[in-house]
Amino acid sequence: MNRTAFFISDGTGITAETLGNSLLSQFDGIRFNKVTLPYIDTLEKAQAVAQQINAAVDADQVRPIILDTIVNEEIRAYIAQCNGMMIDVFATFLKPLEKELGVHSTYTVGKSHAIQEMHRYKDRIESVNFAIDNDDGARTQQYDRADIILVGVSRSGKTPSCLYMALQYGIRAANYPFTDDDMTLQDLPACLLPHRDKLYGLTIDPFQLAAIRHERRPNSRYASLDQCTLEVRTIERLFRQQQIPCINTTTFSVEEIATRIISEARLARQL
Amino acid sequence: MNRTAFFISDGTGITAETLGNSLLSQFDGIRFNKVTLPYIDTLEKAQAVAQQINAAVDADQVRPIILDTIVNEEIRAYIAQCNGMMIDVFATFLKPLEKELGVHSTYTVGKSHAIQEMHRYKDRIESVNFAIDNDDGARTQQYDRADIILVGVSRSGKTPSCLYMALQYGIRAANYPFTDDDMTLQDLPACLLPHRDKLYGLTIDPFQLAAIRHERRPNSRYASLDQCTLEVRTIERLFRQQQIPCINTTTFSVEEIATRIISEARLARQL
Numbered sequence: 001m002n003r004t005a006f007f008i009s010d011g012t013g014i015t016a017e018t019l020g021n022s023l024l025s026q027f028d029g030i031r032f033n034k035v036t037l038p039y040i041d042t043l044e045k046a047q048a049v050a051q052q053i054n055a056a057v058d059a060d061q062v063r064p065i066i067l068d069t070i071v072n073e074e075i076r077a078y079i080a081q082c083n084g085m086m087i088d089v090f091a092t093f094l095k096p097l098e099k100e101l102g103v104h105s106t107y108t109v110g111k112s113h114a115i116q117e118m119h120r121y122k123d124r125i126e127s128v129n130f131a132i133d134n135d136d137g138a139r140t141q142q143y144d145r146a147d148i149i150l151v152g153v154s155r156s157g158k159t160p161s162c163l164y165m166a167l168q169y170g171i172r173a174a175n176y177p178f179t180d181d182d183m184t185l186q187d188l189p190a191c192l193l194p195h196r197d198k199l200y201g202l203t204i205d206p207f208q209l210a211a212i213r214h215e216r217r218p219n220s221r222y223a224s225l226d227q228c229t230l231e232v233r234t235i236e237r238l239f240r241q242q243q244i245p246c247i248n249t250t251t252f253s254v255e256e257i258a259t260r261i262i263s264e265a266r267l268a269r270q271l
Numbered sequence: 272m273n274r275t276a277f278f279i280s281d282g283t284g285i286t287a288e289t290l291g292n293s294l295l296s297q298f299d300g301i302r303f304n305k306v307t308l309p310y311i312d313t314l315e316k317a318q319a320v321a322q323q324i325n326a327a328v329d330a331d332q333v334r335p336i337i338l339d340t341i342v343n344e345e346i347r348a349y350i351a352q353c354n355g356m357m358i359d360v361f362a363t364f365l366k367p368l369e370k371e372l373g374v375h376s377t378y379t380v381g382k383s384h385a386i387q388e389m390h391r392y393k394d395r396i397e398s399v400n401f402a403i404d405n406d407d408g409a410r411t412q413q414y415d416r417a418d419i420i421l422v423g424v425s426r427s428g429k430t431p432s433c434l435y436m437a438l439q440y441g442i443r444a445a446n447y448p449f450t451d452d453d454m455t456l457q458d459l460p461a462c463l464l465p466h467r468d469k470l471y472g473l474t475i476d477p478f479q480l481a482a483i484r485h486e487r488r489p490n491s492r493y494a495s496l497d498q499c500t501l502e503v504r505t506i507e508r509l510f511r512q513q514q515i516p517c518i519n520t521t522t523f524s525v526e527e528i529a530t531r532i533i534s535e536a537r538l539a540r541q542l
Contacts, residue, residue, distance in 0.1 A: 069293065
């Protein structure tokens with residue numbers, strides 16, 4: 001049986017989507033057809049949404065889940081008339097929060113964020129530029145400005161993890177890929193020695209590494225299981241010898257890798 | 272008055288943090304000291320959290336807000352004993368969802384996600400690589416693989432927007448920066464002509480553009496208000512003439528730019 005789930009917002013829809021995915025992932029057996037509808041900020045758009053909801057009821061022969069973070073009461077009331085199970089996030093939580101805090105909430109979406117966002121935006125641009133400039137050991141002379149330096153073999157997940165930390169949290173994350181040459185060293189590469197306390201290791205299951213590399217360069221030595229196994233064993237030994245904290249990325253999503261590193265390295269969220 | 276707000280999870284904490292920020296942003300006058308505590312997945316960690324909560328009560332002289340997405344009942348119950356206003360997201364919404372769906376939810380965090388996440392991970396890596404490879408018009412021959420191509424002047428927000436779409440939604444986003452040379456053309460640059468339907472324009476207030484560029488290259492012609500005004504006017508005229516949809520990024524966050532483009536260009540979320 002198919003169920004449609006609508007995540008509706010008069011803003012970006014990120015909160016509705018994040019919460020919705022989180023709640024629905026607790027129901028294993030059900031296939032959800034998830035539809036995110038952001039920027040539903042006029043009655044005209046709400047009418048189009050209502051039509052879409054009614055069409056889903058007809059198609060699925062069962063009422064959909066509707067999770068919303070709409071602030072505007074009129075728009076929310078309009079959508080609440082539809083035939084669906086309504087999960088009204090703000091109505092549920094803002095009332096008790098108002099009571100606890102002893103003040104009314106500002107029922108205006110977006111407006112109050114603009115100025116705050118400007119700072120976030122600049123910090124992020126800076127962090128994203130830093131991550132790109134310092135990707136794959138390109139500019140090791142900027143390492144003293146880094147909040148963290150991820151180290152690992154090629155394709156162990158360094159780049160997306162750095163970019164996620166930059167975009168989501170404004171953290172300046174550099175990365176250094178261990179190459180064949182570095183592997184023969186008994187010590188850390190010279191450029192990393194002064195920054196030992198900023199290093200964080202990524203490791204990965206050799207089978208998965210081989211699969212990932214295979215997509216990039218099929219049937220190469222680089223992608224062979226032998227080579228991947230050798231590299232992973234060597235780098236894991238180095239992490240142990242040098243007491244570099246590390247995380248095995250094999251079963252983790254980019255969010256999980258990033259949030260675990262932030263948590264364990266006690267990095268401050270900048271945003 | 273300061274209020275501490277704890278966002279606690281036995282997973283990444285992203286849902287708790289996203290929802291928490293969203294709710295608290297509705298209360299303008301109050302300064303919140305926000306603390307995200309992810310991976311609270313043992314009773315030992317819960318005990319440390321309880322101490323942290325009690326310390327906040329002492330410091331603030333008022334009980335904190337505690338918003339949690341902890342799935343484990345025992346851990347949640349332990350933290351619920353603390354002196355705080357508890358917003359229990361899963362307990363609030365999962366019960367009515369179970370009733371609606373007629374099944375029990377799987378009260379196991381992370382486990383059921385691992386395999387699903389593997390696909391997401393690969394798609395993301397691919398999209399992130401695509402965004403980096405196709406940043407700043409580096410490889411225009413890959414444009415036929417792109418889901419979207421952002422166009423705009425230097426520093427109008429193309430790179431972070433592309434990376435956000437790649438990381439968050441697995442969308443293959445390329446970008447092409449308009450240079451002085453392109454500006455003198457009456458038509459689009461040749462490399463963009465075959466991909467007219469994938470183009471999306473970014474524009475920005477010239478004052479803000481000058482401020483952003485000034486941080487990159489202080490007192491340069493590149494950062495001068497005259498140059499920024501000229502470039503923005505020229506590109507906005509081109510967008511109009513060529514009927515390229517566009518967004519003014521001036522007051523928007525990276526999330527807003529990305530989600531608005533996805534919504535208006537009707538791009539499919541890949542993740």
